[in-house]
Amino acid sequence: MEVGFLGLGIMGKAMAANLIRHGFRVTVWNRTLSKCQELVALGATVGETPAAVVAKCRYTIAMLSDPSAALSVVFDKDGVLEQIGDGKGYVDMSTVDAATSSKISEAVKQRGGAFLEAPVSGSKKPAEDGQLVILAAGDKALYDDMVPAFDVLGKKSFFLGEIGNGAKMKLVVNMIMGSMMNALSEGLSLADNSGLNPQTLLDVLDLGAIANPMFRLKGPSILKGSYNPAFPLKHQQKDMRLALSLGDENAVAMPVAAASNEAFKKARSLGLGDLDFSAVYEVIKGAGGSNQA
Ligand SMILES: NC(=O)C1=CN([C@@H]2O[C@H](COP(=O)(O)OP(=O)(O)OC[C@H]3O[C@@H](n4cnc5c(N)ncnc54)[C@H](OP(=O)(O)O)[C@@H]3O)[C@@H](O)[C@H]2O)C=CC1
Numbered sequence: 001m002e003v004g005f006l007g008l009g010i011m012g013k014a015m016a017a018n019l020i021r022h023g024f025r026v027t028v029w030n031r032t033l034s035k036c037q038e039l040v041a042l043g044a045t046v047g048e049t050p051a052a053v054v055a056k057c058r059y060t061i062a063m064l065s066d067p068s069a070a071l072s073v074v075f076d077k078d079g080v081l082e083q084i085g086d087g088k089g090y091v092d093m094s095t096v097d098a099a100t101s102s103k104i105s106e107a108v109k110q111r112g113g114a115f116l117e118a119p120v121s122g123s124k125k126p127a128e129d130g131q132l133v134i135l136a137a138g139d140k141a142l143y144d145d146m147v148p149a150f151d152v153l154g155k156k157s158f159f160l161g162e163i164g165n166g167a168k169m170k171l172v173v174n175m176i177m178g179s180m181m182n183a184l185s186e187g188l189s190l191a192d193n194s195g196l197n198p199q200t201l202l203d204v205l206d207l208g209a210i211a212n213p214m215f216r217l218k219g220p221s222i223l224k225g226s227y228n229p230a231f232p233l234k235h236q237q238k239d240m241r242l243a244l245s246l247g248d249e250n251a252v253a254m255p256v257a258a259a260s261n262e263a264f265k266k267a268r269s270l271g272l273g274d275l276d277f278s279a280v281y282e283v284i285k286g287a288g289g290s291n292q293a
């Protein structure tokens with residue numbers, strides 16, 4: 001199966017490499033073209049533009065930073081729309097809002113193409129290991145065509161119906177995750193400022209009802225002050241922003257998410273946006289208690 005792949009960041013590089021390792025013929029493109037070389041070394045070919053990739057491949061996947069990037073790759077010069085058409089499918093796996101997905105879907109369908117939104121849950125290592133959770137919505141026939149690729153990229157795929165449902169599900173999941181990261185950060189700060197050993201707190205949490213892979217993975221790295229980006233904080237704040245907007249649209253009060261978003265915005269203002277989203281601890285610690293000089 002030949003697949004185009006647009007966007008070779010933390011996730012896209014891992015996902016495209018996975019497809020290549022499993023025998024897919026992959027044509028890649030990245031805004032910073034030099035990033036394609038690592039995939040070329042694995043056997044990928046390079047498309048000079050998104051349009052060139054779509055012209056060559058029946059199916060093209062995108063994994064881009066945010067709504068602005070997702071729209072730019074589709075609508076700008078040399079973009080997807082210049083070559084999409086009958087018999088071709090476009091699958092955007094970026095995390096964006098439902099309105100962005102709908103705009104892309106309408107434009108792709110107007111040109112005879114098929115569109116599927118398929119954002120994913122799971123970070124860098126699940127992407128490398130083909131253990132993502134895929135939250136797809138849109139064209140069911142295209143979803144069925146993509147199952148062989150999704151089976152390589154993920155451990156489970158959901159087809160959630162109409163366009164927008166995948167985007168919304170992803171934003172709800174990440175809103176919960178961002179709020180949980182704030183709760184963990186406040187807990188670690190409270191433990192540290194009240195004479196408790198934060199590592200012992202992590203040990204207790206991991207034995208109880210709220211044990212979870214994220215705390216188990218991010219807790220120790222937070223205590224080491226290690227924030228190598230698996231999931232950049234700037235993208236988590238983008239997701240909080242989009243989730244809060246979804247809440248506004250539906251008159252859903254979300255004070256916990258709103259407060260969490262403020263911490264992520266503060267972290268970005270302090271230049272932590274390119275670090276892992278767990279770096280929000282540095283903001284919450286800094287707002288902490290008695291032992292702050
Ligand atoms: N990291 C994670 O754990 C997860 C991330 N996601 C989502 O996946 C998407 C990608 O995330 P991730 O790989 O971490 O992000 P990165 O920041 O590592 O990569 C972003 C990608 O988008 C490209 N890009 C950014 N702006 C533009 C633009 N204006 N035009 C064209 N391309 C652009 C970048 O190109 P360039 O290299 O030139 O900058 C790069 O390829 C995001 O929507 C994120 O929210 C979903 C699940 C997990």
Ligand SMILES: O=CCCC(=O)O
Nearest residue numbers: 095121122123174231
């Ligand atoms: O969008 C990124 C989410 C990261 C994760 O699910 O661990």
